[in-house]
Amino acid sequence: MDVKAMTRAGWRWLAPPELWTRRRTALEAVVAVVMGLLAAGIEELLGSGDWYPAVVGVAAAALSLLRRRLPVAVLAVTGALTPVVGGFLLLLILVGWSAGRLIAGPGRTLVAFTVSYALFVGASLLDGMARQAPMTMVLLTTLYYLATTVMPGLASRYWIQRRTLLHALQDRNAQLLRExxxxxxxxxxxxxxxxxxxxxxxxxxxxxxxxxxxxxxxxxxxxxxxxxxxxxxxxxxxxxxxxxxxxxxxxxxxxxxxxAAPDDGSxxxxxxxxxxxxxxxxxxxxxxxxxxxxxxxxxxxxxxxxxxxxxxxxxxxxxxxxxxxxxxxxxxxxxxxxxxxxxxxxxxxxxxxxxxxxxxxxxxxxxxxxxxxxxxxxxxxxxxxxxxxxxxxxxxxxxxxxxxxxxxxxxxxxxxxxxxxxxGAGSAAPAGAPGSVPGGVPQGGVPGGAFPGAYQGGYPGPYPGSWPDVAPPVRGTSGVAVGCGIAAAVGLVLLVVAGFGMFFLVGAMSEGMITRTQYEKIKIGADEQEVRDRLPKGETIATFGLDGLGPEEPAGADCLVLLSTAESEDFDSEPVFRFCFKDGKLIEKKAYEVKR
Structure with a gap:
């Protein structure tokens, strides 16, 4: 089999002619190109290498074309790669929308989204384990996955189910009218x-x-x-x-x-x-x-x-x-x-x-x-x-x-x-008719008022009382609007959850940060308990992973690392303060910057 025949066979597998019209083929091609360009552009903004954005763009375009033929596989692959490949952020939304309406059966849909979610969370944990607490990563990734994948999937699935139901009702209505x-x-x-x-x-x-x-x-x-x-x-x-x-x-x-027969003289x-x-x-x-x-x-x-x-x-x-x-x-x-x-x-x-x-x-x-x-x-x-x-x-x-x-x-x-x-006609003929009859319509037109009322149009059909052959279309609220309404409700719930999450993060950050003035007031040689009473405990997600990133700690010392409220001039660095205790006394304090 030559290359041309293999290409044609592959395209017929990817886009069967009975399912893909010319209009849909052109639309899918445009969507694939847009997804590829967006993915490459995001990678370029993230500072990737020269060849990496092009590879990500081609991969995004390929996944966009395959999402209709292999919705489960594409959903799982995209969910696993998105935490690592930043260019797939927008592609994940599109894949979630398509998977919600294309995967048959609620059980299979639930399994597919669960597997994709597990891969998404697992890849996020592997990529950011050293920088964030595991529970924090799970919370953030769950909220992100719900907002970018589950919400579009639910809205799309409801929309397609409602449209199918309306079409079934229309067919049923037409059948009842015909019967x-x-x-x-x-x-x-x-x-x-x-x-x-x-x-x-x-x-x-x-x-x-x-x-x-x-x-x-x-x-x-x-x-x-x-x-x-x-x-x-x-x-x-x-x-x-x-x-x-x-x-x-x-x-x-x-x-x-x-x-009607013509006049035949009869x-x-x-x-x-x-x-x-x-x-x-x-x-x-x-x-x-x-x-x-x-x-x-x-x-x-x-x-x-x-x-x-x-x-x-x-x-x-x-x-x-x-x-x-x-x-x-x-x-x-x-x-x-x-x-x-x-x-x-x-x-x-x-x-x-x-x-x-x-x-x-x-x-x-x-x-x-x-x-x-x-x-x-x-x-x-x-x-x-x-x-x-x-x-x-x-x-x-x-x-x-x-x-x-x-x-x-x-x-x-x-x-x-x-x-x-x-x-009832008699044998005698009536008297001669008059030459003109009074009250006739004058020449040149109909007299004013001779015909009261204007013609308002006839029946809509050839004869009144006939039934239509097909049912009128069922009208109502658009399926897209209702689906978007459900998505908005889910988004509101997620917004509330995100609000509680932000409140928790702000509280956690306040428990792990001090100002430069507080740092200056602490003197070396102070009692350990007195110093700890004046400082936050530091056991929050804000300070998770900071141990061991700065200068070498004194031998046998127990150190407390806290974030500084001041911002660093370097975007990738964070200013921190470290206090080391030994034998109940503060033996060292240092201010330095660490890279996350």
Missing amino acids: RAMVEGQARLRERQRIAQDMHDSLGHQLALISVHTGALEVDRALTDRQREAVGVLREASVNAMRELREVVGILRDGIEAP GQARRGTAGIDALVDAARAAGNDVELERSGEPRPLAPAADHAAYRIVQEALTNAYKHAPGAAIAVELRYEPDSLVVEVVNAAGGAAPEDVVSGGQGLTGLHERARLVGGMVHAGPVDGAGFRVAAVLPYGVPGAVAPPLVDAVDDFGQQARALRAAE
Whole structure:
């Protein structure tokens, strides 16, 4: 195997492609370089040799790259080397953070950090045994290790566990939503199938009877031409109602809308502005006086808006000859620069039959249909007498779709109402329609106040009531913030411990130090007990390791070494005072400096 292949294999082991993206690889490379430079810089500040900082920097960069692949080993090595290699101080923080989140299992994590802590304390004791008391070294190194390694590890581990829990909750929430949507879909499908079966069995039978009887009446020789024409309208309305019923039943069963057939001359109007002429012709054939007027340059509309225009005219016509029989009706389509204005106005007519069928949802449905395509509808009485339905529909709203089931139900409802109105049509035609209908919308735009309320936007989805496919993200306090909060709490505890430690050290230092004036007041030949009563005991961590570092002691003498409160001009030296006793007397006192 050549060197290039070995290098590639080693890199794939260190950074598996399925785990390390290009972004992570670049980030890890930057972190390794920064750790290497910081380690080398710290060693340079500590006064190491020319080659030593470079070696420490390379080692820090290598450990930074290996910390993800071998978190336990890198944590142990870094903990053992940091007391000896000062450049690893910052690297230990990074390694502790990574080990806290990468080591699997709390037991294994505890063992790894315990081993690293033991190595850290052991190396610290070996490196500073001659300069500090063992218990003092253990206390200081423990506080340092807790602050630089354990705290980042705990914060990192909590953060990764919280993020994993949030992701699991999101997945669970999404699964519950999907299951709920499936259950609702199944229940909705069963109910729709039941409704479809009822409609087919009841309405289908009645419409078939109407079609058969009207067909027989249409060829009856005893009828006049006018009566035969009215019967033909009834038969055609029943046939169209049967067609729409089949559409509704199909949608209820399958949830899929069949494509609308073009106008084939059978009387079935196309669903759009092109089918409005057929609606007007059908209304005229039923004995209503209807006028259709178009103005402006025709422009194509979005499919949903085109369909809405057809439905608005259809519903307005049905309401007109249902609630005002015999009234003149004017239909106007005006193509404005930015929208299509549809207006249907009927004059005052005769009294509506007492048993007129009305569901009370027609105009409400028109408002909803116009809103879904970005338009609006106004319906109300006109000045004097009559009723007006006016709508403004934009030419194009991308993505606007009409609910197929609502369309199909509207189709069947319109056919049923037309059939009901045709049954009540008389043989005499209404009087001539007036040339103009009062209360129309003026040319050039919609009058002020004609359409109260502005359009505020439609449903967020294609149809109200639909469930989302995925769960919304779980929002809350950031995991990093919570982890940092825990780290801050641990840091506060460590700060309190450090405060007690500093209080202990200050007390210990005061028990092992005297001033130059106190030293001068002690005279050689003084009684030993008297001198010891005037001086501190000297048995503190401040004086630990000072014995034997100064001039040779007198033979057979018992010496007391104390630190001086004065500072030395040399950073590495400390001024001390030594008092030697023999046979109950002070036989020597010396002031000198020692190197720690």
